[in-house]
Amino acid sequence: MPHYKVAIVGAGPSGYFAAQALQNLVTEDLTFAIDMIERLPTPWGLVRSGVAPDHPKIKTVAKVFEKIASDSNFRLFGNIELGKELSLADLTNKYDAVIMATGSAIGKKLGIPGEELNNSISAAEFVPWYNGHPDFAEFKIDLSGKVAVVIGAGNVAMDCARMLAVNPAELDETDTADHALEAMHKSNIRKVFITGRRGAEFASFTAPELRDLPKLEHTDVYISQDALALAYKNAEAKGEIEKHLASNLEAMKLITETPKQGHERSLEFLFSHTPKEILGNEKVEAIVYSTPSGDVTIPCDLVITAIGYESEAIPGIIFEKGKIANIDGRVIGSNIYAVGWAKRGPSGVIGTNKSDAAEVISLLVSDLKEPKNNGDVTDLINTSHKIVDQEYWARINQAEISAGEARGKPRVKAVSVSELLRLGQP
Ligand SMILES: Cc1cc2nc3c(=O)[nH]c(=O)nc-3n(C[C@H](O)[C@H](O)[C@H](O)COP(=O)(O)OP(=O)(O)OC[C@H]3O[C@@H](n4cnc5c(N)ncnc54)[C@H](O)[C@@H]3O)c2cc1C
Numbered sequence: 001m002p003h004y005k006v007a008i009v010g011a012g013p014s015g016y017f018a019a020q021a022l023q024n025l026v027t028e029d030l031t032f033a034i035d036m037i038e039r040l041p042t043p044w045g046l047v048r049s050g051v052a053p054d055h056p057k058i059k060t061v062a063k064v065f066e067k068i069a070s071d072s073n074f075r076l077f078g079n080i081e082l083g084k085e086l087s088l089a090d091l092t093n094k095y096d097a098v099i100m101a102t103g104s105a106i107g108k109k110l111g112i113p114g115e116e117l118n119n120s121i122s123a124a125e126f127v128p129w130y131n132g133h134p135d136f137a138e139f140k141i142d143l144s145g146k147v148a149v150v151i152g153a154g155n156v157a158m159d160c161a162r163m164l165a166v167n168p169a170e171l172d173e174t175d176t177a178d179h180a181l182e183a184m185h186k187s188n189i190r191k192v193f194i195t196g197r198r199g200a201e202f203a204s205f206t207a208p209e210l211r212d213l214p215k216l217e218h219t220d221v222y223i224s225q226d227a228l229a230l231a232y233k234n235a236e237a238k239g240e241i242e243k244h245l246a247s248n249l250e251a252m253k254l255i256t257e258t259p260k261q262g263h264e265r266s267l268e269f270l271f272s273h274t275p276k277e278i279l280g281n282e283k284v285e286a287i288v289y290s291t292p293s294g295d296v297t298i299p300c301d302l303v304i305t306a307i308g309y310e311s312e313a314i315p316g317i318i319f320e321k322g323k324i325a326n327i328d329g330r331v332i333g334s335n336i337y338a339v340g341w342a343k344r345g346p347s348g349v350i351g352t353n354k355s356d357a358a359e360v361i362s363l364l365v366s367d368l369k370e371p372k373n374n375g376d377v378t379d380l381i382n383t384s385h386k387i388v389d390q391e392y393w394a395r396i397n398q399a400e401i402s403a404g405e406a407r408g409k410p411r412v413k414a415v416s417v418s419e420l421l422r423l424g425q426p
Pocket of ligand 1: 009010014038043044045047050058080083101104156341348349353
């Protein structure tokens, strides 16, 4: 009976959903050995290092991932980076199929003057910093000023803005990294603008996230009545308002109607603001926007750009427009496939990756030929290199959760590779 070996590179949602789709196809006549390779000692991708700490419910999807990992046909190889400990050719030679689930982690740039000034940063740095990603533990952000501007009209921009605008005490019982929580407690930021290039009708926020904002206990949230009225007018001019947009506008209306409490902290949405230039002498001092009524300058101390992501280069893989060059997930002329953000670019929620991975796996299975009999990843890795397998990860996970219990948090994250590896020692 055919038994195929499949390597999945990247332990984020799309990697796990690809594994699950393979597991769902197992029959008496078709089986798979699934090896998942992850560069960090921790799995779960952006569920650990992207999803906002004040949205713990979203992170419960990790239970699904752990169930997938508990199957006897699944092995985790954490702390192994493709391009460092392993080459792509190593994997394509040994495995019947290689699935790239490596996501997209580099923040897109605006390409405007002043973007290189100190304290002009990307959401791709700010988010992993507050979420304890080991690559960003030493990242420097200056929160001594009063005003922050977040550029972008999607949920990542909203997460960044909300994390800056809330009273940090609201984050004390979350898994925000300790270094970030400490910096947020000392932060002087009191006014946060979130700005979109186009009108509110084009914003890609989602309604549940917008509806959460009026519930913030220590922050007043503003959207101008005029901007909202214009958005309704423009949307209605195109005919019947589509459901997703209607609920977004409804959620924005709720924000405009919520009485303001006169809090010291505020979060304000500005639409039809196209960033033109960031001003400052070494460090950010202001940002200039072009708007329908002329240029507007907003004095500010921090600028965070959240306008999308692109994939990091991996030797041997062709990237096009920030994602792996692929047709429906197939990397043409190879036994390589792409899923998730590496395949589609940075769009879609966690669940989007499930149906997407299932479609790619059905193509992959239809391409399979004679199984290879050529060993696996264990033949490739230097024996002195520490591999984080499922048991090792389980010990890291438990140690973080136990540290969290003592402090009333879901977990306390270790933020360096060496500390993570120490926590998982048998
Ligand atoms: C800030 C932010 C907040 C979000 N919040 C939500 C939310 O609240 N709800 C929601 O539904 N969705 C949310 N999303 C979207 C969701 O996180 C994505 O849809 C999902 O994570 C994409 O999954 P992925 O597996 O393609 O990529 P990722 O989650 O990025 O996983 C990629 C994995 O590959 C690993 N990797 C990369 N390169 C290599 C290599 N060379 N070798 C080995 N491993 C490698 C990475 O370390 C990572 O673990 C959010 C996204 C962001 C950026």
